[in-house]
Amino acid sequence: MPYRLLRFGLSRKHPEPPMFRRHAALRGSYDAVIIGAGGHGLASAYYLARDHGMRNVAVLEKGYIGGGNTGRNTTIIRSNYLTPEGVKFYDESVRLWQDLSEDFDLNLFYSTRGHFTLAHTDAAMRTMRWRAEVNKHFGVRSEAVDADFVKRMIPMIDITCAHHAPIVGALYHAPGAIARHDAVAWGYGRGADRRGVEIHQQTEVTGIRTQGGKVAGVETSRGFIATPKVLCAVAGYTPRILDMVGLRTPIYIHPLQAMVSEPVKPWLDPIIVSGSLHVYVSQTARGELVMGASLDPYELHQARSTLDFVEGLSAHMLDMFPFLGEVKINRQWAGLADMTPDFAPIMGVTPLEGFYLDAGWGTWGFKATPVCGKTMSHTVATGRNHPLIEGFTIDRFSRYMLTGEKGAASVGH
Amino acid sequence: MKILVCPLNGPRPVSEFAYGGSVRASPDPGSCTDAEWSDYVFNRAGSPGIKREWWCHIASGYWFIVERDTLRDVVLATFPADAARKGFIPPVPAP
Numbered sequence: 001m002p003y004r005l006l007r008f009g010l011s012r013k014h015p016e017p018p019m020f021r022r023h024a025a026l027r028g029s030y031d032a033v034i035i036g037a038g039g040h041g042l043a044s045a046y047y048l049a050r051d052h053g054m055r056n057v058a059v060l061e062k063g064y065i066g067g068g069n070t071g072r073n074t075t076i077i078r079s080n081y082l083t084p085e086g087v088k089f090y091d092e093s094v095r096l097w098q099d100l101s102e103d104f105d106l107n108l109f110y111s112t113r114g115h116f117t118l119a120h121t122d123a124a125m126r127t128m129r130w131r132a133e134v135n136k137h138f139g140v141r142s143e144a145v146d147a148d149f150v151k152r153m154i155p156m157i158d159i160t161c162a163h164h165a166p167i168v169g170a171l172y173h174a175p176g177a178i179a180r181h182d183a184v185a186w187g188y189g190r191g192a193d194r195r196g197v198e199i200h201q202q203t204e205v206t207g208i209r210t211q212g213g214k215v216a217g218v219e220t221s222r223g224f225i226a227t228p229k230v231l232c233a234v235a236g237y238t239p240r241i242l243d244m245v246g247l248r249t250p251i252y253i254h255p256l257q258a259m260v261s262e263p264v265k266p267w268l269d270p271i272i273v274s275g276s277l278h279v280y281v282s283q284t285a286r287g288e289l290v291m292g293a294s295l296d297p298y299e300l301h302q303a304r305s306t307l308d309f310v311e312g313l314s315a316h317m318l319d320m321f322p323f324l325g326e327v328k329i330n331r332q333w334a335g336l337a338d339m340t341p342d343f344a345p346i347m348g349v350t351p352l353e354g355f356y357l358d359a360g361w362g363t364w365g366f367k368a369t370p371v372c373g374k375t376m377s378h379t380v381a382t383g384r385n386h387p388l389i390e391g392f393t394i395d396r397f398s399r400y401m402l403t404g405e406k407g408a409a410s411v412g413h
Numbered sequence: 414m415k416i417l418v419c420p421l422n423g424p425r426p427v428s429e430f431a432y433g434g435s436v437r438a439s440p441d442p443g444s445c446t447d448a449e450w451s452d453y454v455f456n457r458a459g460s461p462g463i464k465r466e467w468w469c470h471i472a473s474g475y476w477f478i479v480e481r482d483t484l485r486d487v488v489l490a491t492f493p494a495d496a497a498r499k500g501f502i503p504p505v506p507a508p
Contacts, residue, residue: 239460
């Protein structure tokens with residue numbers, strides 16, 4: 001046991017300072033207000049304070065820090081997307097992830113594992129080749145590999161998948177990684193807090209006041225705040241915030257479920273995704289298998305998990321890894337995914353001056369946390385979209401210029 | 414397992430059904446503007462509430478209408494697809 005931990009345990013006082021300050025009252029006004037203290041909101045606050053010198057900022061959270069989709073995802077980080085806009089954006093994110101632990105002075109357990117997207121049909125293999133070529137064009141390490149390579153890298157896999165969906169190949173993405181998701185929110189939160197940003201938990205936004213087509217302030221459960229800039233980063237609650245300002249978007253909400261097994265000896269190094277079997281799985285440093293599947297099949301604003309989900313996902317896991325039959329499932333949970341029709345996010349400036357959107361993060365938001373913070377802080381500080389997010393703007397739908405990223409979704413939703 | 418009452422087949426497990434999105438009235442594609450059409454094609458009322466939706470019983474290929482609270486996940490009523498035309502339920506207002 002480290003000496004420091006022992007001393008902490010025996011102490012009557014608690015010498016470790018809290019990670020965030022608690023503020024008794026809201027101020028009457030801020031230079032910017034960020035709604036949502038998840039990874040995206042806190043990262044935006046962090047870079048606003050660090051890179052743009054905007055420190056008079058409040059982050060409002062109706063629950064607690066990192067309690068939404070930041071703490072509910074399956075922690076997979078990758079940049080093997082399909083569109084040039086997506087590949088460039090997520091690749092920048094993977095770059096930012098590399099030195100984040102050092103930046104925060106907090107161990108994120110960032111672990112590069114390699115990422116396999118399995119193909120069980122020739123049609124799927126075609127998409128893998130397409131993604132590999134787009135990736136390579138932008139300098140991202142992805143390649144189409146055959147079934148022998150998959151078997152060599154994952155010796156425990158049943159390559160025939162119980163003879164009903166034999167694996168014909170895969171997209172192999174060497175930079176694929178996992179990280180400890182709670183620590184990402186804490187790291188960004190602490191960094192922002194130390195630079196003067198105020199984080200207010202249990203503070204719900206109930207309305208947004210506008211004046212002459214501009215944002216004037218935010219109504220909250222703890223009173224009114226005047227501010228010229230509001231960033232909305234609330235994932236599954238986005239439509240409710242957008243109703244307050246009368247903005248229409250294609251965002252619709254489906255629950256997304258996940259589960260985790262009891263810890264077992266390390267046997268799975270890479271991250272495995274199978275679109276056809278609707279599975280993604282990785283093994284954490286503690287030995288647990290973290291597993292996810294496709295969206296629940298209909299709109300719902302409830303994070304309740306179901307037995308159907310565990311049964312279905314377990315059956316598909318056993319197709320690939322039959323020896324897991326005796327392993328128990330420890331926990332299951334769900335989050336609210338804000339889906340878009342083209343599987344790309346909706347980011348940047350909106351028709352309402354001073355209202356900025358970071359939404360439509362559906363099932364793919366965690367990996368983008370650092371780059372969202374970077375690009376949205378730039379957008380909020382300057383009032384103009386960052387060049388990396390120009391493919392994701394809200395007006396792409398009225399221009400019929402979608403950024404079709406469905407082929408790069410982890411599973412066939 | 415959740416049960417959905419199909420107007421044709423009676424109570425069946427929800428896994429036998431496919432969700433088809435909200436019941437919405439289309440603008441006239443011949444006379445509406447591009448902006449009205451893209452609003453109809455893409456934009457959705459994403460907030461929770463009591464919504465009228467298309468559902469299909471897959472085994473029998475039967476489409477019908479469900480009135481459901483999307484916050485509480487409670488089905489309030491199910492109707493045959495022509496219920497609005499026959500005047501059993503009020504029609505969806507035009508956009």
